[in-house]
Amino acid sequence: MKGFALLVAALAGAALLYVTxxxxxxxxxxxxxxxxxxxxxxxxxxxxxxxxxxxxxxCFTSGIPVLQYVGYEVRAEDGTTFVDTAxxxxxxxxxxxxxxxxxxxxxxxxxxxxxxKLHGFKVVxxxxxQR
Numbered sequence: 001m002k003g004f005a006l007l008v009a010a011l012a013g014a015a016l017l018y019v020t021x022x023x024x025x026x027x028x029x030x031x032x033x034x035x036x037x038x039x040x041x042x043x044x045x046x047x048x049x050x051x052x053x054x055x056x057x058x059c060f061t062s063g064i065p066v067l068q069y070v071g072y073e074v075r076a077e078d079g080t081t082f083v084d085t086a087x088x089x090x091x092x093x094x095x096x097x098x099x100x101x102x103x104x105x106x107x108x109x110x111x112x113x114x115x116x117k118l119h120g121f122k123v124v125x126x127x128x129x130q131r
Contacts (some may be wrong), residue, residue: 059107064089065096 072086124130
């Protein structure tokens with residue numbers, strides 16, 4: 001019984017300490033206009049998220065193994081030649097240095113639509129042919 005009384009006293013002391021030191025909030029909640037604005041933002045974010053998930057699920061399905069080679073001879077439009085680096089698809093058994101996403105022409109056009117606003121997923125020059 002003595003232990004129970006000690007436990008109750010300790011809990012009461014902790015509760016009293018919490019009540020006296022807790023910072024009460026005097027700040028009111030958002031106004032109706034603020035709430036509606038937040039609600040509109042959340043709806044827009046949900047719609048954008050759904051669009052992004054659809055693009056990611058449909059377009060980013062495979063990666064192409066690629067190697068970077070040094071020493072390619074390149075001929076410029078004016079006829080001059082120079083040595084440069086180039087990317088090539090890795091052959092069977094080669095260890096690729098990177099993987100490129102194969103999105104295809106249709107997905108590249110979808111990604112580039114302004115409507116989706118996929119910043120960071122911009123395809124600069126989509127390929128005209130597919131493997």
